[in-house]
Amino acid sequence: MALAFDLDGPTGDAMLSGAIWNRPEYFTLGGYGPWRGLDRILRLLESHGIRATFFTPAWVVENWPDACRRLVAAGHEIAHHGYRHEKFWDLSLDRQRDVIELSQDIFQRELGTRAVGFRTPSGDWRVQTPALLVELGFEYSSSLRGDDRPYFHADALAGWEPLVEIPARSEMDDYASLAFTTDPNWPSGGDRIASYDLTLDNWRREFDGYHDEGLCLTTIFHPKVVGTPGRVALLDRLITHMKAPGDVWFATCQSVSSWWRTNQGVTTGESTS
């Protein structure tokens, strides 16, 4: 079980367009994540003795350095998620490289570490992106949706260092059930915030299925969404449920990636298996 959070804060489309600088209430909605949600989640993880991965735009590290240092000091993994949550689909390879190098420099300067994990903001990248990630020293990505266990990027078999993919699925994305704003409308059609109880029930059922089949589950949870007091109480119930069987390996994405490399070997895993 690789619990993972995207610590986006106020980064994203409205910051990329500049609109957020005339939207203080929208900025604060995002800022709630690193300001309140993160510490609440860190307390929860500590109480359960679990380490997680935080995919964090480097702009958030620049502006909430102390919170991010607390995260790292507690033994969690901090990983790459753009500088201002750029959509890699929109960037040339050169710009992708710039964003990654700028962000790694900020991680090094503020946190004394560099990311070995990568999750592309909002999904799509360019077909050449995996090769760029390998060139820039990344060990794994958690960007795609198409499997329920880790695998090696197929192109990596053609002579690169292996790049592990730890796929995450929308069933475990808190945006799909709990995120809500108006102006801009999210969801775009104005759909409702889902029932907390039914959301927890969905998450438990997914976990149960992964556990039955011996798979690898990760999450796309956002501290600004799932970090409210009541939703962290849900996460507490979810983690309690997941710990009950007693034979679940709770690990960071980096640990899962390392294990997969060491024990699976590049020739045994294929993206279509």
Add this chain to the structure above:
Amino acid sequence: MISPGRWPGNYRSAFIVTVEFDADLRIRALIPDAAERTKSLSVGQYGATRGVTRLLGTLERSHIRATWFIPSENLERQQLHCAAIVRAGHDLGNMGVALEDLSRLDLSEQLHLIDTAQAAFRRGTGRAPIAFRSARGSYAPGLPAALVARGFAWSSSWRGDDLPHFHAGVARSLVELPIHYELDDYGYFVFNLDPPIPAGSARIASTREVLGNWKTEFAAYRDEGLCFVLTLHPELIAAPGRIAMLREFFDYIRSFDDVWVATGGEVASWWTKTAPPNLPGHPVEVFDRVRDGELERHRSTGA
């Protein structure tokens, strides 16, 4: 985990009810040709026809005094209801004139609206509110400071905290009581079939599950000693079935004797007297610190 003395006496957490009395102004604001759409208007008018009285009864039953944000146009059109709200001991708040979208207005235009509404409150009730909420859209730079200059004590439009906080810079004496979509009946229940609101004709949420969400949040707010700000619309929550859910929620809150059920004004006043300044990592401080530089960078690079 809870700072001692955060709330008065032995109170562990705070609970505030805010009401937005929109009547048909919301429909008029969202649908350009609403003026002759009798059915769509009636969806909102229900808030005046039935909603206010029923909601007042439920608040009284639970001994809760709320802050009612009333667009000044409704103050003038719904005088009997507004008088009943005042008579019941509730606070009033300024929410502009007719649910204008602040994002379309510059600072002087926003202030004109606010001043117009304050004048209507003075005429209608003899006093001007000390609370402001944006009906729609964003505060212009400088609005918090201008609210302070006009005697406002608190604002309730931003979303960056689950405790009260101060505004940044020269507006630091203005208290913000932050709101949250998940603690607002609007996102769960607003509905018009045609023209569609919400735009995607989303299903109305389960009343029972909304109660569950609110109870789950409230239990955690209480546990952590936070400030729960509920937002209600008489047009939505005061349907006969939903009001029973609200009664059940209020009964749940009243089952704890360590919850400070207070008005926004009482909490803002307490915060002013007792709370330390914002820490540097507070979202309003970050915004205040980086905004000018980010805008300048945006202008110079176009990215």
